[in-house]
Amino acid sequence: MRDGKRGNPLSKVGETRPQARAGGGAVDAFLEEARALAPAPPREGRGRLVFALDATMSRQPTWDLACGLQAQMFETTSAVGGLDVQLLYFRGLGECRASRWVGEPKALTSLMTGLEVRGGQTQIARALSHVRKEAREGRVDAFVYVGDAFEDEIDTVCARAGELGLLGVKGFVFQEGRDPNAERGLREIAKLTGGAYARFDAGAAETLAGLLRAAAAYASGGRDGLARLAAREPQARSLLADMSGGGGR
Numbered sequence: 001m002r003d004g005k006r007g008n009p010l011s012k013v014g015e016t017r018p019q020a021r022a023g024g025g026a027v028d029a030f031l032e033e034a035r036a037l038a039p040a041p042p043r044e045g046r047g048r049l050v051f052a053l054d055a056t057m058s059r060q061p062t063w064d065l066a067c068g069l070q071a072q073m074f075e076t077t078s079a080v081g082g083l084d085v086q087l088l089y090f091r092g093l094g095e096c097r098a099s100r101w102v103g104e105p106k107a108l109t110s111l112m113t114g115l116e117v118r119g120g121q122t123q124i125a126r127a128l129s130h131v132r133k134e135a136r137e138g139r140v141d142a143f144v145y146v147g148d149a150f151e152d153e154i155d156t157v158c159a160r161a162g163e164l165g166l167l168g169v170k171g172f173v174f175q176e177g178r179d180p181n182a183e184r185g186l187r188e189i190a191k192l193t194g195g196a197y198a199r200f201d202a203g204a205a206e207t208l209a210g211l212l213r214a215a216a217a218y219a220s221g222g223r224d225g226l227a228r229l230a231a232r233e234p235q236a237r238s239l240l241a242d243m244s245g246g247g248g249r
Contacts, residue, residue, distance in 0.1 A: 010087075010097040010098065010099050010111070011097060011098055011099075011100075012095075012096070012097055013088070013090075013096040013097060013098050013126060013127070013129075013130040014126075014129070014130070014133075046082045046083060046084050046103065046220065047082070047083045047084070047141045047142075047216075047219040047220030047221070048083070048084045048085075048086075048101065048138075048139055048140050048141050048219065049083060049084070049085050049086075049140070049141060049142050049143065049144065049215065049216060049219035049220075050085075050086045050088050050098075050130075050131050050134060050140055050142075050143040050144070051085050051086065051087050051088065051108075051143075051144050052088040052089070052127045052131070052143055052144060052145045052146070053087070053088070053089045053145075053146050053147070054089075054090065054091075054122060054124075054145075054146065054147035054148065054149065055089040055090060055091035055115060055117045055118070056090070056091050056092075056117060056118065056119060056120045056121070056122065056149070057117050057118060057119040057120075058148055058149065059117055059146075059147065059148060059176070060117045061176075062146060062148070062176045062208070063112075063115075063117055065205055065208060067112045067113050069205065069208060069209045069212055082103060082220065083103070083216055083219055083220045084101045084102065084103045085101070085102060085103075085108055086098055086099055086100070086101045086102070086134070087099040087102075087108055087111050087112060088127055088130060088131070089115065090120070090122070090123035090126065090127060091115075091117060091118040091119075091120055092118035092119065092120045093120055094120075094123070095118070095120070096123050096126050096127060096130070098130055099111050121151040122147065122149050122150060122151040122152055123152070124145070124147070124150065124152045124157050124185075124189075125152045125153065125156040125157045125160055127145070128157065128160035128161060128164060128189070129160055131143050131164060131169060132160060132163055132164055132167065132169075135164065135167045135169050136167070140167075140169050141169070141170075141218070141219040141220075141222075142169060142170045142171070142172060142195070142215060142218055142219040143164075143169060143170075143171055143172070144171075144172045144173075144174065144212065144215045145171060145172070145173045145174065145186070145189065146174045146176070146208075147174075147175065147176070147182070147186070148175060148176040148177045148179060148182060149179060149181075149182050150179075150181055150182040150184070150185035150186060152185070154184075154185055154188070157185060157188070157189065158188055158189075158192060161188065161189045161192035161193050162192045164192075164193045165192050165193045165194050169193060170193050170194055170195035170196075170218065170243070171189050171190055171192075171193035171195035171196075172190070172195050172196055172198075172211070172214070172215035172218070172239065173186045173187070173189050173190045173195065173196070173197045173198075174197075174198050174199070174200060174208065174211050175197070175198070175199045175200070176199075176200060176201065177199075177201070178199070183199070190242070194243065195243060196238075196239040196240075196242040196243045197242060198211050198235070198238060198239060198242070207235060210233050210234065210235030210236065211235045211239065213229065213233065213235070213236065214226060214229055214230075214233065214235050214236035214239045214240075215239070217229040217236065218239075223240075223243075226239065226240050227240060
């Protein structure tokens, strides 16, 4: 993958600002930042979805799986106006990058297949901060996050997720495996954004494919789009049932 400034399809994602830890200071800081957030612009035309992936070493099996399945997200939404997707990933020692917005499956596939996983800790707060930036500068209908661990400071992550919830950006959070700490943190992201959480195993290709199709259906068609898909796909029905009420399209 090219890393030079000219022609580079991936750009570095900025660091998150320091966040207060648990207690009144964290709440005050969250409320102060929340007041400064502008509402997301009205949804027009094609849907927009950020596809965020943990690309640390433990993710190798699902990274390969996701590369093979992501094109199905576009196929699902072709009948309801299409979908633009931005790839976001983190790996290694502080590397977190985002692609340009793409509307062609082959473009995103080429970005993903050119990457390799690297050891490192999760950077979920940093990824959510990037989604927030995109939502404030333009429009993001939803984001997908796929991961198996949670090593961030949970207060920071929850603050970022709450901000996304206020902006109307739903999070579809998919956990590989059964790590209880990861489940607690990832469920909080889904809850605070008004989105949905689901778990899958690395060998369950069709489960992950169905979850990605469901997230894409929501990003391109709102609740109505997800409901139409839920009429024929079990993963979509599960996510629709899990979504929190209030503020959904």
